[in-house]
Amino acid sequence: MLVRCGACGHRFPVEYRGSACPCGGLLDVRHCPERTAAALRTVFDRRAGAASLARGRVGGEVAASGVWRFRELLLPGDGATLAHPEGDTPIYRREAVSRFAGVADLGLKHEGQNPTGSFKDRGMTVAVSHAARHGATAVACASTGNTSASMAAYAARAGLPALVLVPAGRVAAGKLAQAVAYGARTLMVRGDFDDCLRLCREAADELGVTLLNSINPWRIEGQKTIVLEMLQQRGWQPPDWIAVPAGNLGNTSAFGKALVEARDLGLIDRLPRIAAIQAAGASPFERSYRTDFRKRYSVRAETVATAIRIGDPASHDRAVRSIRDTRGVVARVTDIEILAAKAIIDAAGIGCEPASAASVAGVRKLVRAGTIRPGESVVAVLTGHVLKDAEIVMKYHSTKGRGRHSPTEIPAELRAVARFVRAS
C-alpha cells in the first residue's frame, strides 16, 4: 500500500496525515492486496455472514461493520479501528419509485441508515481510525451538516477534540444538533460552504489539526464500501448504472475508484456506468462535463438540497477520472424535480433528505432523455435520512397540491376525528 499525489505522482508514507501534496494535488491510496479475487470474495462473504452475530456482542463493532469487512482494500494493518458499527445498509425496491423513475429494476441503497444518518460514517470510520493510529491530536472539517455530524460522533468515539465549521444559518437543524450533541466545537461561519472549506484547509496547515473533509484520501477509501457492499449484496453482479447525488464529489470519486479496483482485482467482470447528479443551482461539475471536462467552473451555489449546495467541488479531478473510467454521465435536476422525487420516496415509507432524492430525480431525467434504457438495472444511492431535514418536509406539505398532507389541528372531540376518517 502506498499514498501518491494524483497530480505529480509524489509518494507519501502511509502515516502521512495531510490531505494534499505541496503541489496542490490530492492524494490517492494504492493497494496491493496479496490475495486473489476468489480468496477476497470468500473472506468478504464470510465476514458478511458473521456480521449479524457480531452485532450487539461486546467489542463486536469491527466484525459487524459493513466497512471494515473490506479492510484489505481500505486501511490494512493494526492499530485502533473505530467502528460504530456502520454500513450494512439495505437495498429497497418499491414499485411506486420504479414507476416514477421509469426503470423496472431500480434498487435504492439507503445510506441514511448509517449510525449518524448519512454515508459520511463510512468515510469517517476509516479517516478517524487512520488519524488516531498516526498521532492526530485534534480533527476538523468544513461541512454542510452531515460531515460534521459524523465527524463529531467518531471523534467522540476516539476521544479526540473536534472542530466544525459550518455556514451560518444554512445547515439543517437536525444535522447541527448532532454536531453539538456529540460534543464538537461548532463555529458558524458568515459565508458559504466553500468559505468554510478554505478556512479549514488553512487551519489544518497552520494549526496542525487533521482535516477530515473528503479531500482526505482515507475518507474516499471508506466511501468505496457503498459500492463494494452493494456489489456483494447483488452476488457480485454489477448493475448497469449507479446513480449518486454529487456535491463536493467525494462519493463520485470513491465510486469510480472502487469499481476500477474491483474490476482490476477480478471481483467483477464489467464496470457499471456512474450517473452523477447535481442540483441545477449548484452544478459546476455538470457544466464542466458539457465541455468534455476541458473547463472547470466555480459557481455561487443555491439549492434546497443543502448537502449538495457546493459551488467549487474539491474532488473535481478525481471525479473526472471516475466519469471517464466508467463511461459515466453527469446530469442536473431542478429543486422542483428533487422535491417531487423526494415526495415519492417519502410516501413509499422509505424517506430521505432532499439531496438524496437527486439520484432518483436524475434517473428519471436520464430515462426520459434516452440515456438510461427502461430495461437496464439501476442502483440509486439515497445518501441521508429523512429526519436530517424536517423543516423542508413540513414546508413542502404546507403548500397545496397532490400528495400534500400537512397536519391539521382539531378540537379534542371524536366528531372531529370522524370527519377525517370518512374523508380518507
Ligand SMILES: *Cc1c(COP(=O)(O)O)cnc(C)c1O
Ligand atoms: C455529503 C452529502 C452529499 C454529497 O456527497 P459528495 O461526496 O460531497 O458529492 C450528498 N448527500 C448527502 C446527504 C450528503 O451528506
Ligand SMILES: [Zn+2]
Ligand atoms: Zn503533487
